[in-house]
Amino acid sequence: MQEIRAAVDAFWADLKKGCNNIISCDQLQEQIEKKSPLYILDIRKPEDYAEDHIDGAINIPWGEVGDYLDDLPKDEKIIVVCYTGQTAGQTVALLKLLGFDCCSLKGGMSCDKAHLPLAASCSS
Numbered sequence: 001m002q003e004i005r006a007a008v009d010a011f012w013a014d015l016k017k018g019c020n021n022i023i024s025c026d027q028l029q030e031q032i033e034k035k036s037p038l039y040i041l042d043i044r045k046p047e048d049y050a051e052d053h054i055d056g057a058i059n060i061p062w063g064e065v066g067d068y069l070d071d072l073p074k075d076e077k078i079i080v081v082c083y084t085g086q087t088a089g090q091t092v093a094l095l096k097l098l099g100f101d102c103c104s105l106k107g108g109m110s111c112d113k114a115h116l117p118l119a120a121s122c123s124s
Contacts, residue, residue, distance in 0.1 A: 004097060007096065007097045007098075007099070008097065010096075011093070011096055011097070021089070021092050021093075021096070021102070021103045021104060022085070022089075022103055022104055022105075022106045023079060023103045023104070023105055023106065024105075024106045024107075024111070025105070025106070025107070025111040028054075028079060028105060031077075036077070037075075037076045037077065038076060038077050038078075038079055039058065039072065039073050039076045039077070039078045039079070040054050040056060040057035040058065040078075040079045040081060041057070041058055041060060041065075041072070041078055041079065041080050041081065041091075041102075042054065042057040042058065042059045042060075042081045042082075042109075043059075043060060043061060043062040043065060043080060043081065043082050043087060043088060043091060044059070044061070044062075044081070044082055044083060044109065045061060046059055046061060048083075048109075052109065053081075053109075054081065057081060062082065062087055062091065065091060069098065072095070072100060074099070074100065074101075076101075077101050077102065077103070078095065078100055078101065078102035078103075079102070079103060079104070079105055080092050080095070080102055080103070080104045080105070081104075081105045081108060081109060082104070082105075082108045082109070083108045083109060083110065084107060084108045084110055085104055085105060085106055085107050085108040085111075086108075087108075088104035088105060088108060089104045091104070092104045
């Protein structure tokens with residue numbers, strides 16, 4: 001219980017220092033261009049991921065993230081992406097409690113993606 005309390009205290013302390021655990025599309029684009037070590041976790045439904053996703057993103061649907069905690073990197077920043085940012089924010093809060101360095105994409109995939117490297121499946 002003390003570890004959880006310490007993680008929660010650290011979360012609130014970060015908020016007071018201005019760290020809101022959110023990254024904008026522009027900031028993400030800058031990090032991608034710099035080739036910063038990022039793990040982009042797309043928690044949307046597989047069919048929506050297949051239609052449109054950030055190039056290199058890994059798709060683990062929201063309800064399954066807990067099954068893959070051991071596969072998530074502890075040495076890279078995790079950017080969590082959903083539809084609007086709300087579910088990603090919830091996921092980030094839980095991942096931070098577990099010690100992950102993560103943030104959510106502001107606005108999710110509804111953000112201004114004009115300059116992000118996107119990938120999509122091909123329809124035939």
